[in-house]
Amino acid sequence: MPRLIWLPVRGSVLLLFCILYEVNSVRQCLQRRPHTVLREQTQRSVDVKEERGRGKGRGKGKEKPKDRAAKVHFDWRDALDLEGQLTEDEIMIRDSFRTYCQEKLMPRIIMANRNEVFHREIVSEMGEMGVLGPTIKGYGCAGTSYVAYGLIAREVERVDSGYRSVMSVQSSLVMHPINAYGTEEQKHKYLPKLASGEILGCFGLTEPNHGSDPGSMETRAKYNPSSRTYTLTGSKTWITNSPVADIAVVWAKCDDGKIRGFILERGMKGLSTPKIEGKFSLRASATGMIVMDEVEVPEENLLPKVSGLGGPFGCLNNARYGIAWGALGAAEFCFHAARQYTLDRIQFGVPLARNQLMQKKMADMLTEITIGLQSCLQLGRLIDAKKAAPDMISMLKRNSCGKALDIARQARDMLGGNGIADEYHVIRHVMNLEAVNTYEGTHDIHALILGRAITGLQAFTVDK
Template sequence: MLKSNLRLLQVSKQLVNSSKRFYASGSGSGMVKYNWEDPFDFRSQLSEEEQIVSDAVRSYCQEKLLPRVHDNFRNETHDKRIFEEMGELGLLGSTINGYGCAGTNYVTYGLTAHEVEAVDSGYRSGMSVQSSLVMHPINAFGSEDQKQRYLPGLAKGKLVGAFGLTEPNHGSDPGSMETTAKKSGKIYTLNGSKTWITNSPIADVFVVWAKNQDENGAIRGFILEKDMKGLSAPKINGKFSLRASPTGMILMDDVQVPEENMLPNVKGLKGPFSCLNNARFGIAWGALGAARSCLHTARQYTIDRKQFGVPLASNQLIQYKLADAHSEIAIGLQACLRVGRLKDEGRWAPEMVSVIKRNSAQKALNIARQCRDMLGGNGVSDEYNVIRHMVNLEAVNTYEGTHDVHSLILGRAITGIPSFVAKGQ
């Protein structure tokens, strides 16, 4: 037995040595030089159209958005013209066919979110809300009149939209919402409040979800317009995250909404959850864009910065952190691409989106923290962008389903046992 094992060991060593000589000679089939910026040749997995759109969006983001972001973030301001610029490029409601929309696939939408968030999560948030949370429900659940009335203006960025689901007392539990709708004749009267609403201070159109008292509290969607009496959208002040994106509340005090403004083709939480799944898909791509920006900054900084006479990047610990970030981004993008393809083929499940949203948001936040640390004291200056991405990603990891809520969604799928409510309740 010992002789047999020794013989196997000798054969194994010979095979290893032969393999080394084979690849060292360049005879290995399919060997390529490793590209750290595209480790899995991601670009080759995209169609020509997807590549063209991705390149165009990257150029726009780097040339037009990046120069604005410091001022917007520092002063908590937002240039409303950005929506019109995005509209001109066909980035708003891009997966919708007709009504002035581009009609792209979901992978292209993901690529767009990735490039926009590489500049700032706030800019991507505004785009996501407009596309996934406002235009999507109007297109999916609205009447033809509603589509004709609102979608073209939203697609061009002439109208800005906001989505009202989260309430002061109900974040991860939308089924307990307190906002109500009561019908009288051909008018619905809405009362209630929504909070942490992206775009609300500058919005022209609001898609608001409320419990219809005439249908035993069934949840319905309504389209509100900014000039309706009793409707206000005050800004939330004091944010330390997503400062380049306007955030506020939606306050409704006997707001009179015509019955033709109710979304006719959906009832219950299916409506808002459909919107959230679309938004979460874009977030998964976008968060990795922010992480990519942090990685590139940390890499260049540690190469250029010298301590004790050598580049910081020559430190093993720095290379370890860079390798971790590099690997997580590459793997995460492959997962996003796969879910995008399945979504385009109509073979996706909401839990797939939970996997990538949960993974991307948490990993991106961790990457941003590590990259900030690699920059030392300079890491807290927004001149290097990493700290801005880091505080933005704190919000990204929370909204559209927290990391823990997505864990519960996946836990239910794995075990068949829901655990959203503690035992005994």
């Protein structure tokens, strides 16, 4: 197609001819079908490149082929390169704690689960590792990122959810409220000992008649002006660590109807912590009740910087974040166990893993775990940047726990009859994840939290 060029000639006849020819050529081009034009343009481009190539090759012999880009290898063990998104410190913390978990916790877990035994020394070992209350700065704590905390939770739950529960309660439900809502005196008194594992804590919110509805709690705290004490009466149930805990952060309703937090110490008159027997989940951790029969608590044991449900919910959100990571650690173990088992198991003359159904199940497992880990990483970065909303945590706690339970059940099925033998560990993860899917906000409660965020409508209660 000729271009419009200014020529130094007299008159405008030549210029007008060029304009008319140009417009007519454009009209003819547009009237042709687009894919025809594109094909012609592409072919012309190829012809030009070939001509240039022939020109370059004249007199120079055969041209060497251009170096091709290196093929990117898909590593199913880290399908979306989580490793490449972590800092050196986060990798170092993760690797050192993984070694501890595999060398020290894994050999204990089968017998601990069978006999329903909690090894108290584990808390001291974790304290030496610096993984208790790791995100707190000062007071003997490590001051890590929230991403590092998530990686820690993932590694310990890869072994057992009961061990992760012990760590989560100590870090998120006991140390966090003391650090966030307590006085400097309380922080200096309790946090260093909690961080080292010298003392163990528990968290009292759930009651026999009030689980998902903590605002209706019956535990009462009556203030005594003359003695400057509070008298606590009531009971809490399904409390991780309570039978062996040295202190308890307990939430009670005061005379004015406001919910406040208190630090109770073992040995206070009227305080007892009976163990719940016969549970078939989280058997490697101790679970019990907190019974308060007119327990006198000094005023200085009140957490002064918070009132209302925002206090316990702030603790729960902190713990739910760790659960989101931890549940995926359990899912990873089950996925890897199922993969190896089906590769080793020969049926009909071939490895069971050759079966299309088995490969489909493993593809689903890998996809859910990979997407879940990337989501947890992003949430951790948002928390570190102070840009995370509680609804985000609800979404991932719900997703991770639900997906992990599904993966564990599928893995158990893939192991056939061996799937119910505790030496393969998968059935233990199934039983544990049933509880993890329920505590700190059930699957359905988190759905209602998200539904409220989506619609702006409260679905927890119905107006009478």
